[in-house]
Amino acid sequence: MHGYLGLVIPVRRVEEPCVLKVSWTDEAASSEAMALAAWNGQGAVRLLASQPALWALLLERLDHRRSLNDVEIVEAVEVASRLLRRLSIPVPSDFRSLRLVTQDLCHTLPQRWEQYGRPMPQRWVEQACELAVQLGTSCGNLLVNYDLHYADVLRGKREPWLVVDPKVVIGDPEFGIAQLLWCRLEDIEAKGGLDRHFRMLIEAATLDPVRARSWTLVRCVDYWLWALSVGLTHDPDRCETIVNWLI
Ligand SMILES: Nc1ncnc2c1ncn2[C@@H]1O[C@H](COP(=O)(O)OP(=O)(O)O)[C@@H](O)[C@H]1O
Ligand SMILES: [Mg+2]
Incomplete structure (x- = not known):
């Protein structure tokens, strides 16, 4: 799955369904993790882990359909x-x-x-x-x-x-x-x-x-x-x- 800037791949963390999102590097991508962390799952997808050097986010899996x-x-x-x-x-x-x-x-x-x-x-x-x-x-x-x-x-x-x-x-x-x-x-x-x-x-x-x-x-x-x-x-x-x- 992808949009303009991100590639999103379904993955599992042990049994938990998640997605891995890797983004094109820009300022917006670096603030995405900080914003998701600030919201802590309230109204937004939950951030499970992030690897800023790789522009990678592990997110809870939602229904992309x-x-x-x-x-x-x-x-x-x-x-x-x-x-x-x-x-x-x-x-x-x-x-x-x-x-x-x-x-x-x-x-x-x-x-x-x-x-x-x-x-x-x-x-x-x-x-x-x-x-x-x-x-x-x-x-x-x-x-x-x-x-x-x-x-x-x-x-x-x-x-x-x-x-x-x-x-x-x-x-x-x-x-x-x-x-x-x-x-x-x-x-x-x-x-x-x-x-x-x-x-x-x-x-x-x-x-x-x-x-x-x-x-x-x-x-x-x-x-x-x-x-x-x-x-x-x-x-x-x-x-x-x-x-x-x-x-
Ligand atoms: N947490 C998620 N669970 C399931 N599908 C997702 C999730 N996040 C994104 N997607 C799917 O991947 C697509 C692209 O992700 P998105 O984060 O919107 O990246 P982009 O910056 O490329 O638009 C979304 O439109 C959606 O279909
Ligand atoms: Mg998008």
Whole structure:
């Protein structure tokens, strides 16, 4: 089994079914083990052992055939939003902070906008940069999984749904919702649209709606440019739909 960055192999530790995950080396992979250890199995897959030098994690085995991708969108949004909130816990400051992330974004967004052929109105990039500065300087200090998407929530036995493959920063949980809107956007539009699902998400995760809208705009502009940089074709259109809805 694999996604973009990890290779996951079913193994056993004595009789216990586990999986071994080996990742492509990057900063996100090194914080994955720390985040899983901090959550200690509460809402997320349990980390059984790790070997940082080999970028290897031994994890409890979940049911890889059943993810929130196959669950009706209204329920999937609700479950994912609750998990997003549960995973937003206070932690020691060994993780990258949203303050630093937003400082980087302010420099790189305009450059990438030029580099990828000015794919959106300039004022959207300017607005994203302004919001990033404001939000970054006033952000909270909770652990946030900003890559919690439906395919990375798997059926478990200890809890019905558990999160795998986190990518984390320290900041606001509102930073972590954008991908719940651009993943399965077609399902969201077919079942009442962004208004309805955004409202559900905010309620289930108990988020500040204004901050959530602002962070989502920043994340959509960032992800749109990243998607172009790696040749994704549908995701830029999805980001455009969400930004048009936000503005
Ligand atoms: N603990 C687990 N138990 C069972 N299957 C898993 C587990 N963790 C990951 N998988 C499967 O492996 C795939 C890739 O793992 P993931 O951690 O999401 O890596 P990537 O970074 O490549 O996306 C997942 O989509 C899922 O199908
Ligand atoms: Mg994954």
